[in-house]
Amino acid sequence: MTVGRHIPEATVARLPVYLRALVEVADAKLATISSERLADLAGVNAAKVRKDLSYLGSYGTRGVGYDVEFLLYQISRQLGLTRDWPIVIVGVGNLGRALANYRGFAARGFRIVALLDADSDKVGERLGEHSIRHMSELDTVVKKEQVAIGVIATPAVVAQEVADRLVEAGVNSILNFAPTVISVPANVALRKVDLSIELQILSFYHQRAVIANDLAAGEGGLVAALDAVAERAAGGAGSRDRARKRDEDDGADVAISAG
Amino acid sequence: MTVGRHIPEATVARLPVYLRALVEVADAKLATISSERLADLAGVNAAKVRKDLSYLGSYGTRGVGYDVEFLLYQISRQLGLTRDWPIVIVGVGNLGRALANYRGFAARGFRIVALLDADSDKVGERLGEHSIRHMSELDTVVKKEQVAIGVIATPAVVAQEVADRLVEAGVNSILNFAPTVISVPANVALRKVDLSIELQILSFYHQRAVIANDLAAGEGGLVAALDAVAERAAGGAGSRDRARKRDEDDGADVAISAG
């Protein structure tokens, strides 16, 4: 492989999935793994795994597979997980609290350095190993702690303002949980996690399934009535779509574990 | 347009975003909106908005734009939001609680009918307008309430089992927050939200930005950048045998990357 420059976005989005699978494999004390097996664990197809990994360089051994530890290291390195990144969480409501308690952060080298909230009543409250500080300290904290990533968990109305302040303070990567579109300068990386949007997307496919089901199940007037609608809504390729979705779905995913 | 058949997946994922923007526009008492303006609010490009909307049918008026109310209705209908969908949340930990309290669900017609957890100590605990029920009631609840969508907010280890039970009980749409890959039959719709994966993806782009920045920073910066690179290259070998702690991270998802 021509030394992986420019890793495709779709590939980048899958690397963390491979990483997680590899951690499990390593825990099981296996030294090597085939693309086939890794694909299985990651829920994708083997050719894709090989192509993805080839962007990182040729780290596999034909006839054998990939060295688990080495691959773990290479992926971690590409993802920038070999060092710690200080993060701040802005907005300590429902979601902010869940995030603050989420142990997956530290596990991957994301170190929470501060929890900020605009509500003076919350300031000072202890949460895990941090006490909540006031928004006004944002700039100070970011600069002092060299914050790399800002997590926005505020209500939608203030999200853009918070983003602006984060950028202003020097943060160049933002993870937005607020249910609104925010915009940032081109040099700032932005990702969003939107719970209600995920549900709505699911609702779309769910509705199709329901209609398809009704059609398959019954044969009364209902069927006739829905027929035209179903034709448009479900199309003919419903199940094919569904099957694909499982594999490739890389649109938006978020993850949290409930402790 | 030949009346929307087969709406592309990418388009489906954007419809909720348009919907949200349209709600705001409607609140502002505007009767029509141009693709340009809607694109702006949704953070995408105007041609994409037009093409997306064209899949729903030709609802715009040349020279004028789209009728806000009408478009709102059409999108809601496509997404299946004109009716209520009963949902259950399985796993009432950190995240499950946040989800249970999240107001965005009810707002769009997703009605939580039950909160389930395997921990007997939690059973009976009141949370909002529900009291937590035991996992063993899953089948009963799903059937009695005609549950449409199951939300998994459990630790990763039990996620697959929970998914299996949901499917078994008749749920055909699942939103998975557990930080693990789960598999379901082809006729079941599945989406995942993985918080730690989002952070890792962000970390990838962040790292790039850091290096690019260092490089652009001038001479001293160049040295620093090369240092950073060297550190990664060399440090890798050193920390190569780092044993990653297995930890349950959470998934969460997001959607955009900034260049």
Next chain:
DNA sequence: CCCCGCATGTGAATTTGTGCACGAAGATTT
């Protein structure tokens, strides 16, 4: 009533992503 301007709808080109199929390379067996 006709013309002009504006914004939609869409064919076509481009870019990005996927997956097959096969050659290459290393391991294992005979």
Next chain:
DNA sequence: AAATCTTCGTGCACAAATTCACATGCGGGG
């Protein structure tokens, strides 16, 4: 040492998604 088996790496064709560019058609002004 050769034959065989396994599994990677990748060229290629196809599919999906994005973006451009412009013809089309509606509404308003004169």
